[in-house]
Amino acid sequence: MEVSLTVNGRAVTSDVEPRTLLVHFIREHLRLTGTHVGCETGYCGACTVHVDGKAVKSCTMFAVQADGADILTIEGVANDDVLHPVQEGFWERHGLQCGFCTPGMIMSSIALLEANRTPTETEIRHGIEGNLCRCTGYHNIVRSVQYAAAVMRGEEPPPPDWET
Amino acid sequence: MTRYLGTSVKRVEDPRFLRGLGKYVANLTLPNMAYAAVKRSPLAHAKIRGIDTTRAKALDGVIAVFTGEDLLEGTGGFKCGSLPCGFQVPNLNMPPHNPLAVDKVRHVGDGIAVVVAESPYIAEDALDLIEVDLDPLPAVVDARGAMADGAPLVHDSAEQNLAFHWPLGDEEAVNEALSKSDHVVELEFINQRLIANAMEPRAAAAEWDPATESLTVWTTSQNPHTIRLLLGAFTLGIPEHKIRVISPDVGGGFGSKIFHYPEEVIVPFAARAVGRPVKWVATRSESYVTDAQGRDHVTKAKLGVNNDGTMTALHVTTWANMGAYLSTFGPLIPTALYITLFSGVYKTPVIFGEAYGTFTHTVPVDAYRGAGRPEASYLVETMVDLAARKLGMDPVELRRKNLIPTDAFPYQTPVALMYDSGNYQALFEKIEELSGYESLRKEQEAARAEGRLVGVGFASCIEASGPAPSAVAVGLGAAIGLFESGAIRVHPTGKVTVLTGSHSHGQGHETTFAQIVADQFGIDIADVDIVHGDTGRVQYGIGTYGSRSAAIGGSALVKSAEKIREKLKQIAAHQLEASVEDMVYDQDEGTISVAGSPDMVKTFAELAFASVLANNLPEGMEPGLEESSFYDPANFTFPASAHVAKVEIDPKTGEVDLQSYAAVDDVGNVINPMIVEGQILGGIVQGVGQALWENGIYDEDGQLLSGSMLSYAMPRADGFPSIALDRIETPSPHNPLGVKGAGEMGTIAATAAVSSAVLDALAPLGVRHLNMPLTAEKIHQAIAAAGNGGGE
Numbered sequence: 001m002e003v004s005l006t007v008n009g010r011a012v013t014s015d016v017e018p019r020t021l022l023v024h025f026i027r028e029h030l031r032l033t034g035t036h037v038g039c040e041t042g043y044c045g046a047c048t049v050h051v052d053g054k055a056v057k058s059c060t061m062f063a064v065q066a067d068g069a070d071i072l073t074i075e076g077v078a079n080d081d082v083l084h085p086v087q088e089g090f091w092e093r094h095g096l097q098c099g100f101c102t103p104g105m106i107m108s109s110i111a112l113l114e115a116n117r118t119p120t121e122t123e124i125r126h127g128i129e130g131n132l133c134r135c136t137g138y139h140n141i142v143r144s145v146q147y148a149a150a151v152m153r154g155e156e157p158p159p160p161d162w163e164t
Numbered sequence: 165m166t167r168y169l170g171t172s173v174k175r176v177e178d179p180r181f182l183r184g185l186g187k188y189v190a191n192l193t194l195p196n197m198a199y200a201a202v203k204r205s206p207l208a209h210a211k212i213r214g215i216d217t218t219r220a221k222a223l224d225g226v227i228a229v230f231t232g233e234d235l236l237e238g239t240g241g242f243k244c245g246s247l248p249c250g251f252q253v254p255n256l257n258m259p260p261h262n263p264l265a266v267d268k269v270r271h272v273g274d275g276i277a278v279v280v281a282e283s284p285y286i287a288e289d290a291l292d293l294i295e296v297d298l299d300p301l302p303a304v305v306d307a308r309g310a311m312a313d314g315a316p317l318v319h320d321s322a323e324q325n326l327a328f329h330w331p332l333g334d335e336e337a338v339n340e341a342l343s344k345s346d347h348v349v350e351l352e353f354i355n356q357r358l359i360a361n362a363m364e365p366r367a368a369a370a371e372w373d374p375a376t377e378s379l380t381v382w383t384t385s386q387n388p389h390t391i392r393l394l395l396g397a398f399t400l401g402i403p404e405h406k407i408r409v410i411s412p413d414v415g416g417g418f419g420s421k422i423f424h425y426p427e428e429v430i431v432p433f434a435a436r437a438v439g440r441p442v443k444w445v446a447t448r449s450e451s452y453v454t455d456a457q458g459r460d461h462v463t464k465a466k467l468g469v470n471n472d473g474t475m476t477a478l479h480v481t482t483w484a485n486m487g488a489y490l491s492t493f494g495p496l497i498p499t500a501l502y503i504t505l506f507s508g509v510y511k512t513p514v515i516f517g518e519a520y521g522t523f524t525h526t527v528p529v530d531a532y533r534g535a536g537r538p539e540a541s542y543l544v545e546t547m548v549d550l551a552a553r554k555l556g557m558d559p560v561e562l563r564r565k566n567l568i569p570t571d572a573f574p575y576q577t578p579v580a581l582m583y584d585s586g587n588y589q590a591l592f593e594k595i596e597e598l599s600g601y602e603s604l605r606k607e608q609e610a611a612r613a614e615g616r617l618v619g620v621g622f623a624s625c626i627e628a629s630g631p632a633p634s635a636v637a638v639g640l641g642a643a644i645g646l647f648e649s650g651a652i653r654v655h656p657t658g659k660v661t662v663l664t665g666s667h668s669h670g671q672g673h674e675t676t677f678a679q680i681v682a683d684q685f686g687i688d689i690a691d692v693d694i695v696h697g698d699t700g701r702v703q704y705g706i707g708t709y710g711s712r713s714a715a716i717g718g719s720a721l722v723k724s725a726e727k728i729r730e731k732l733k734q735i736a737a738h739q740l741e742a743s744v745e746d747m748v749y750d751q752d753e754g755t756i757s758v759a760g761s762p763d764m765v766k767t768f769a770e771l772a773f774a775s776v777l778a779n780n781l782p783e784g785m786e787p788g789l790e791e792s793s794f795y796d797p798a799n800f801t802f803p804a805s806a807h808v809a810k811v812e813i814d815p816k817t818g819e820v821d822l823q824s825y826a827a828v829d830d831v832g833n834v835i836n837p838m839i840v841e842g843q844i845l846g847g848i849v850q851g852v853g854q855a856l857w858e859n860g861i862y863d864e865d866g867q868l869l870s871g872s873m874l875s876y877a878m879p880r881a882d883g884f885p886s887i888a889l890d891r892i893e894t895p896s897p898h899n900p901l902g903v904k905g906a907g908e909m910g911t912i913a914a915t916a917a918v919s920s921a922v923l924d925a926l927a928p929l930g931v932r933h934l935n936m937p938l939t940a941e942k943i944h945q946a947i948a949a950a951g952n953g954g955g956e
């Protein structure tokens with residue numbers, strides 16, 4: 001079956017088996033391997049991308065269901081050399097260790113901040129609860145999102161915990 | 165130039181991960197690649213009567229199907245061998261572990277056949293077309309039950325399903341001390357099975373080059389050189405020097421990626437047999453039934469204590485579940501990494517511990533973050549809490565009474581280990597302040613007066629990290645020494661490539677090791693590149709586990725750097741016409757000058773170039789600037805910690821609300837505080853996961869009931885408050901960096917601390933003990949039972 005969609009601002013048309021999951025389409029057909037597969041059953045969030053501006057676990061839909069959609073993956077988040085504030089936040093506040101959950105975590109965090117520029121810690125924790133991270137214990141991911149939220153509001157981010 | 169050690173340098177590996185450019189095995193594509201999928205047993209124990217692969221082989225797009233027999237028989241003189249156990253305790257019963265099952269299947273998930281196909285989808289389809297005739301047999305899943313009369317045998321060669329019995333300590337002295345103690349507290353409990361659940365599922369790929377008769381294997385491993393050694397010596401029979409193993413970016417390990425797995429044998433076999441590169445990536449369901457699992461002990465313990473709170477003796481018997489086969493380090497975990505830790509931070513004078521390792525029809529059990537040490541800490545801390553309750557003493561006061569004094573180091577415990585350094589009194593002072601321990605107790609008193617179930621948990625723990633002095637490790641049963649290798653190659657322009665045998669799969673070595681090396685030379689961290697995870701580039705390596713990398717891998721780099729600095733001094737002395745003894749290496753500036761004559765100076769880069777210009781070197785000196793070292797530690801390092809958790813339990817639902825958590829850790833000198841805190845935070849949350857939610861449950865037929873992310877409850881972001889951290893630094897006296905392990909301490913302490921808090925909350929109801937995980941359901945039942953007049 002033919003599917004046409006926009007990925008990271010680029011139009012793509014491809015012939016896929018109807019059962020191809022969107023995540024496999026992104027990884028295998030487009031070779032955008034930054035979107036990861038942690039479970040393929042919708043639990044872990046490693047495969048999170050944006051579909052028409054919403055965070056979606058890309059293992060939960062077929063590629064053909066994304067026909068006509070506008071898709072953003074981790075590879076399209078930075079503006080050339082300039083990292084997105086959420087990417088910057090994860091770097092500044094040690095929001096990643098092995099990096100496997102990171103692309104999905106960043107995509108969910110961006111969606112969270114697009115909807116709410118002033119989230120409380122509780123709102124952040126709820127906002128990312130669909131994304132599992134086995135390494136960080138989430139603490140520094142929360143700090144990373146808080147950093148990004150401050151930057152996106154044009155404010156000075158709070159100092160890192162390890163300095164206080 | 166600034167110095168990097170002790171500062172929170174941002175991680176140099178992060179940009180690639182942040183941009184989605186990590187190089188994980190699953191991302192690898194090679195020209196003409198084929199894909200493998202493994203047919204697995206749905207039963208825990210069954211005789212294989214027959215395997216019919218005809219229909220699978222006939223499916224369009226299927227290239228080949230191999231069974232266990234095919235692997236043993238081989239093709240073209242190339243066949244597979246049994247996966248060995250790398251830790252052989254005395255009298256170990258080590259039955260064969262074929263990469264694919266041959267006569268019987270022994271756990272759900274045991275491999276039966278492998279399909280190689282043009283796409284992963286076709287390979288999956290073909291699995292359904294393989295017909296396996298299985299004759300079901302009864303199963304045993306419980307570590308102690310496995311030894312009972314009449315229990316089904318996992319291996320005919322292992323009577324009573326016993327793999328080993330490992331005692332340590334003076335049992336007679338312990339029994340005598342217990343008989344003289346004012347009180348003996350006893351407890352029988354379970355330390356439940358856990359599943360590591362690294363977010364990246366395991367994967368393996370292989371390519372055979374017929375031109376050079378050599379093999380390249382990509383695998384999600386914490387120790388690629390060990391995998392190469394085992395492939396060469398045991399499982400593939402391809403000479404070691406003809407194998408290259410690459411572990412590129414690996415998405416978390418927590419122990420589960422240390423071991424040599426069947427797929428690391430099957431995939432190269434298939435690649436060679438079909439003459440194409442082959443890749444296999446585990447599904448998450450496969451991870452649940454094939455990744456080695458953790459913990460799973462049944463334990464009986466007795467602790468003697470006198471009226472004044474002095475601990476007199478500890479006696480422990482543990483039945484440790486080994487699963488269906490011995491995993492690479494399986495027997496190490498409940499023995500030398502467990503019983504040797506029973507002294508904790510206390511001066512208990514006599515201790516005896518013994519472990520029975522038993523086979524069951526479950527997934528093999530091996531190291532999982534902490535590996536034996538969390539089990540030991542949970543045991544010791546739970547017993548100490550019970551003793552305090554028995555005496556009506558504050559648990560912190562009782563602990564303080566028994567702490568090893570600061571002037572007693574190095575401290576010889578009654579269970580073999582010699583602690584290198586520590587300051588437990590300072591640790592206690594700091595945690596009491598950070599957690600507000602006294603006010604927590606006051607809050608608790610007030611809450612209890614209102615009938616609320618508030619608990620404060622305390623855990624003070626020890627860890628033996630950085631395994632291990634090779635002589636000790638091999639003496640205990642290790643099949644290889646546990647040193648580490650580190651080489652430094654200085655390029656003509658003064659840029660530096662570092663080749664380490666440690667492996668980073670989240671730990672941030674590319675940053676911390678660069679900090680170490682940059683400081684050694686006084687150069688910019690951007691001029692240092694860390695290479696790891698590739699046996700084709702790195703000379704040798706033992707790998708990363710047991711919180712060993714900074715202490716051992718880092719120290720190997722210091723040794724190599726010292727050799728290079730010495731050579732640089734000799735070159736400088738020669739060119740400046742001064743004596744070597746007068747040369748001063750300024751590690752702030754990256755220069756070498758003549759003492760007292762700062763203008764007689766050479767920079768690091770100048771000297772690096774001089775070493776390859778090689779026209780003006782001291783007589784007899786070889787050109788070039790590259791050194792390699794193997795560092796074998798003199799001892800383990802002994803990090804310690806004190807953690808405090810506060811919980812409140814909803815009496816109606818049994819739900820635990822973790823309201824605050826504070827941790828003070830002593831991991832010796834700290835290279836990068838940000839990274840160390842990250843390790844501790846991640847460890848704490850994993851430890852809390854064991855205390856409250858995680859449980860690998862098998863039913864009596866050996867079916868894993870918690871075999872998905874839906875049924876196996878992993879910590880999520882919303883279950884936690886912010887965590888307060890602080891530290892003290894008691895340097896290790898025996899490694900050049902003064903560091904101790906930081907990777908596992910959080911897990912070791914957190915399980916004990918949170919369990920302690922929950923049991924403290926329930927104590928007024930007369931609940932003496934509950935086994936983990938302390939789920940709402942279990943607590944609710946305990947509250948209901950207490951209301952009916954009795955605790956557990």
Ligand code: FES
Pocket residue numbers: 036037038039040041042043044045046047048057058059060
């Ligand atoms: S891979 Fe999609 S949610 Fe886990």
Ligand code: FES
Pocket residue numbers: 095096097098099100101102132133134135136363415416670
């Ligand atoms: S950083 Fe490893 S899973 Fe999140």
